[in-house]
Amino acid sequence: MIDITLLQSILNSIIGVVVQDVDALRLPGDAGNRTYYRVSWKSESSLKSLILMVLASPEGFKKSEEAVSGTDSPITELPFINIHRHFESCHVRVPKIFHYDSGKGWLLLEDLGDAMLADVVAKYSLDSQPVLDIYQKAIDTLIHIQRFATPQNNTTSLAHCRAFDQALFVWEFDHFIEYGIEKVGVIISERDKGLIRGAFADIALRLATLPQVFTHRDYHSRNLMIQSDTICVIDFQDALMGPREYDLASLLRDSYIDLPEPVIDRLISYYIAQWELEMGERINTEPFREIFDLISIQRNLKAAGRFVYINQVKKNPKFLAYVPPTLAKVKRNLEKHKRLKPLQELLSKYVKELQ
Secondary structure (H helix, E strand, O other): OOOHHHHHHHHHHHHOOOOEEEEEEEOOOOOOOEEEEEEEEEOOOOOOEEEEEEEOOOOHHHOOOOOOOEOOOOOOOOHHHHHHHHHHHOOOOOOOEEEEEOOOOEEEEEOOOOOEHHHHHOOOOOOOHHHHHHHHHHHHHHHHHHHHOOOOOOOOOHHHHEEOOHHHHHHHHHHHHHHHHHHHOOOOOHHHHHHHHHHHHHHHHHHHOOOEEEEOOOOOOOOEEEEOOEEEEOOOOOOEEEEHHHHHHHHHOOOOOOOOHHHHHHHHHHHHHHHHHHHOOOOOHHHHHHHHHHHHHHHHHHHHHHHHHHHHHHOOHHHHHHHHHHHHHHHHHHHHOHHHHHHHHHHHOOOHHHO
16 A cells, blocks of 8 residues: 555655645556556646656665676666666656655656557557657667667666676576476477577577667567657666667567568668668668567567466466467567578477467
8 A cells, every 4th residue: 555645745845835635546567576656636736647666675676577697796776767867868768757765665757648659559550651650769769779878978877787698598588498388388308498498599699799789678669658759768677788689679579569570671671771870880681680580589489488477476467468479470580581490390399379
């Protein structure tokens, strides 16, 4: 339960006027250890609502919910606040922080409304011009992040101390083997498991040797809010350094929207053109597309396993519906590349969606 009296006292201090009839409405949350409330009130102020983020454990921020590789340096502040400060220094639109109570694990954030990119594009046909326009804005924001957040500038960002290395990519692949295959009751032979892990390790090594940029890690349709013509970025606390194709694959092949392949093709071409314009660096399209597909496979497999993990460990089944469409994306990408045929044949013995 939320302590409304304490909340009202905090709001009075933030706004500078007395607020009345304070209400905290719990919002549908994500799969993390955070709970969200929309806090509203009556007052003479023009500010009428904020979002309250409540951490499950005030000290829980010292360990990321996602596996990470990199620094042994102690985490002394909330990663959300650390990355938020870096993003603001790079002029990335993020929700304003009004208050942080480290003891209670409370953050009061700007209310960005309910217009997630996923909800906005759901109003249109996925091959329509409005959808292309929205995704192009998201790509513009992504390239801005990659251009300006990759240098450390004058801030110390946790993201620059951790990265997608081979071990982390392999861990995520193993997460799928454990939860996407074994934990759903499928028995996999040790021989096949070794062969699958070997193929995964080869992909992981190739991805880990790519040049790295600042990577949001969950840059998808439910973590991008639309305000007028602006893309607002949320849920960035697990950021790290990774391949430039990673966030683009996260955006265009996320588990919640099944963009048609011709639309994905057009948006990849848009990304390449904008990258070359902003970065002054040419991109060889064919190898870029291959890496994009490999990362899509890796990320989608990890997501499918994660959805089962969330159900079995966190007792939250609402993401299970996204497992089949996520694995359908994996199948399409495996079929595109002849060199991946042995991997598909192995996986299809144990995962019906990949047959």
